[in-house]
């Protein structure tokens with residue numbers, strides 16, 4: 473008997489020690505587990521993570537206690553042991569306890585959570601402000617007071633790969649559907665306030681590593697803020713189902729040191745875009761009195777543009793390039809054969825703009841019109857190509873061709 477007692481006690485001790493070390497190991501893994509919520513890189517995101525873990529462990533303890541009592545009762549009071557059931561009912565003490573304990577737990581969770589919420593909503597005393605506007609299907613970032621503003625769209629290679637029958641294996645595209653052409657660049661250690669709105673439907677701006685997520689609603693301005701602790705690249709997504717390309721408007725934040733950020737901002741004020749350098753090319757052309765004679769800084773331009781020099785491009789080449797630009801950017805609405813989806817998305821076959829003056833056609837692509845979004849992120853060469861393509865494909869036979877220089881002047 474005492475032997476049995478001793479081994480039982482030993483087993484209990486072993487279990488306790490085992491459980492404690494397991495719990496410590498579990499807590500450690502949970503901190504960085506890819507399937508858990510990310511810990512993030514801001515003070516607020518760390519608080520959010522701590523709250524999340526606290527609630528989680530409370531749930532684990534409750535689960536263990538409740539199921540423990542249940543399994544114990546099922547086992548200890550089984551019928552073969554106690555054929556005659558007890559007849560007591562109602563225990564005021566037990567009822568008070570099982571009301572008081574959850575009450576204490578809930579208050580214990582609510583107090584720190586409210587503190588974090590209040591912090592999250594406090595957008596005062598920001599060092600800088602960025603206005604974010606959602607579009608179907610891209611984001612616009614305006615650095616308020618800095619005169620810097622750009623669009624951020626799905627990275628080009630991913631956009632090609634996602635097309636039906638593209639023949640490109642998405643696995644070969646780095647950060648497939650999680651990369652954009654122009655990153656939202658932010659300084660570390662600065663309180664950044666965001667003003668969030670939308671130009672068409674409701675979108676959602678979500679950046680898990682910064683623990684911020686809010687809806688972008690047309691006609692409303694929502695506020696949020698962040699203060700990033702670590703330089704790096706952070707990825708997020710639109711989180712409100714905003715139409716057919718909802719899954720193709722990712723968000724990328726690049727946090728830079730203050731000095732690097734300042735240098736980046738200076739460069740942007742000089743008119744360069746983050747990745748494509750397309751505006752540099754067009755600015756160079758605009759600044760010149762004789763656009764055709766000027767060589768665009770080809771080495772700074774993306775590969776596709778480099779293939780198209782500033783001098784007149786052959787119409788066949790424009791048509792070939794235009795078909796690709798069309799498939800990647802326009803086909804979702806205007807369809808592969810140009811017939812669109814009337815009445816929402818008009819047919820381009822014999823369209824008024826498509827068969828009208830070419831300048832108006834180019835302008836509509838650059839600036840958009842009503843439900844047609846603007847495409848300022850396309851390079852001059854790409855716009856020239858797609859406009860030429862639309863005018864001479866789908867049975868249209870306008871016959872003329874657009875050139876990059878012409879597009880630059882209309883930007």
Ligand code: HEC
Nearest residue numbers: 801802805816817823824825826837841842843844847858
């Ligand atoms: C989100 C859907 C959408 C996408 C993507 C889109 N368009 Fe449109 N497009 C429209 C709508 C809507 C109109 C009608 C605008 C209006 O007149 O109110 C339109 C009209 C046009 C017209 C005028 C048609 C005519 O002749 O009357 C042209 C040209 C055009 N789009 C070109 C393009 C090009 C080039 C692209 C790609 C770079 C593109 N569109 C991408 C929705 C879209």
Ligand SMILES: [Cu+2]
Nearest residue numbers: 675676710714
């Ligand atoms: Cu969206």
